[in-house]
Amino acid sequence: MSQNILIAGLGLIGGSIAKNLTESGQNYTIGYDVKKKTLEFASSNGIVNETSTDFKEAVQKADIILLAAPISETIRLMESLDTITFTKDVIVTDVASVKSPIINAAKRLTNKSITFIGGHPMAGSHKRGIEAAKSHLFENAIYVLIPPLQNDEGKVNLLKEVLQHTGSKFVVLRPDEHDEMTGVVSHFPHLIASSLVHQAKKWQNTHSFLPNLAAGGFRDITRIASSNPKMWQDIFYHNRDKLSYLLGEWINEMKDLKSLIDKNEKTKMITYLENAKNYRDGLPEKEKGAIPSFFDIYVDIRDQPGALASVVLLLANKKISINNIQILEIREGLTGALRLSFSTKEIQEASLEVLHNHGYEATIQD
Secondary structure (H helix, E strand, O other), rough: OOEEEEEEOOOOHHHHHHHHHHHOOOOOOHHHHHHHHHHHOOOOHOOOEEEOOOOOHHHHHOOOEOOOOOHHHHHHHHHOOOOOOOOOOEEEOOOOOOHHHHHOOOOOOOOOOOEEEEEEEEEOOOOOOOOOOOOOOOEEEEEEEOOOOOOOOOHHHHHHHHHHHHEEEEEEEEHHHHHHHHHHHHHHHHHHHHHHHHHHHHOOOOOOOOHOOOOHHHHHHHHHOOOOOHHHHHHHHHHHHHHHHHHHHHHHHHHHHHHHHHHOOHHHHHHHHHHHHHHHHOOOOOOOOOOOOOOOEEEEEEEOHHHHHHHHHHHHHOOOOOOOEEEEEEEEEEOEEEEEEEEEEEHHHHHHHHHHHHHEEEOOOO
């Protein structure tokens, strides 16, 4: 059964869901956003079937309302929905990465026409905005659903049916357990990455050459610190209790680690590092997690005219799209290295095969 779906907030996540649902051709999509340029882009690129600048008018056309705004704005939109007189029952869902404040807001809803089902598609990108929207963004990603207060399994199944074209894997969780897990593997790492960058920035006052050394591995492990500051402040605020607890744990962990360093506890340090390696190496490779994955290939090239163009053209001729290119090191007259980034592991592996078949020394680093 075809549904009218309103996507309120056409950023990366909302835009990607809208694009996917529109391309499926099974439902009618309406896009709402406060930015006129965003709506114009969505309309001209076929991301939605229709756009609107009037939220209260648009919701009256919808069977399903998907709120894809920042957490605080999502709560405000829920409060607005509670005041609207609907002519039919509607399903309302969201995509926020912190669920407890959203579900608490849902508990305050008095509008009998609304069935609220919490949601969080756990996939993203290092880019943002409607321009970065991809219809395949959620393929093989975990999509968390929080059951409605009315415990209406039929409406949960309907929402799953509408979203099945995204290729997501649906998991039902309680709000608190969701927030604890995303706090550990997503929110907290963003805090740590930012703190590492701040530490490097302070040491730059002592060593002016430090940024040149940080251009390699340090830049890689702190990539997530480049995420949208305003969005992440909102996330940190709404999950502040969990993050405060995790910071306390982290401080204790660092004290223990400092002790191993100070006392030169060689055996204990090796065990510590081995346990970390074994756990990290055992994490699933095929799953999309809370933090966007990087699918990189490192390619050795000679310092000669056309070397970079040859690699790019080779992959382009195979219809392979490169998301990002970084020249790691090129010294005059010597071999240098390129890092090529791809959107999926499948494209990464296909690119590696093409490069190997044409004589390039290329590697994937786990």
